[in-house]
Amino acid sequence: MSSARETVERMLAAGRESDVDTVVELMAPDGYIEWPYRPAGVPGRLQGREEIRRFLTQAAKGFIRFDEYRNVTIHETTDPEVIIVEYEAHGTVVATGAPFQQVIIAVFRVRAGLIVSYRDYINPLPLAEALASIKPA
Template identity: 65%
Template sequence: MTATSREVVEQVLRASREMDTDTFVSLIAPDGYVEWPYQLPGLPGRLEGREQIREFMTTQAKGLVRFDEYRDTVIHETTDPEVVIVEYTVHGTVIPTGAPLLQTIIAVLRIRDGLVVSYRDYLNPLVLADILAGRGTTP
């Protein structure tokens, strides 16, 4: 039996928080994508396909932040059974500086046949940019 869209989102969040690249990538459709409509300069705005996502997660993402926990997670199921919106707050550490990270996320995922076909991650890139530039910590 194929997992529901909500169940897939819960699995994606767990794999993301645990930085479990293999599980995360296995939940993405072969032609699926992850997109950050607001991204830091020098980082991609969109990753397409499992291999590009895996490459980014293993070479860039793992050295940038460590996620300790996700709090205040709310999963919104929509009238479209493929679309799920999730809100959560990330608590973690910015690895290059050791500074704490507090980031509110809203993500919109489209799930089809138990796999993520699109993942739009609406985070505020200025939070991480300010920490990396030494201009302070998160709010």
């Protein structure tokens, strides 16, 4: 069984690569992903593997392509299940070619090698700006 840190490192790599299958595989069957701060149109919470798979499959079709994560800092806490990660996501808005940068703090709870909760505290402004830059076809 992987440590909580190893599980989170695999999740970060899968997210950067838009590897939906691995993201779903790393989630507990009833696990959830939350975005407490988000622009309109982004759900606040996805619960369970199938709901996560549906949303991420649609999202992976090319809104934003992540090229790299920079300044990644992983904090292990006094609770062995909880990992906090700070990082910058750099990529491209696919429809416009514009650069995209997002600062993220994520809080994970990992139990028995699976993520039971993933709270993604993104800055919603870059995502809102990227959404606004895309003209409907």
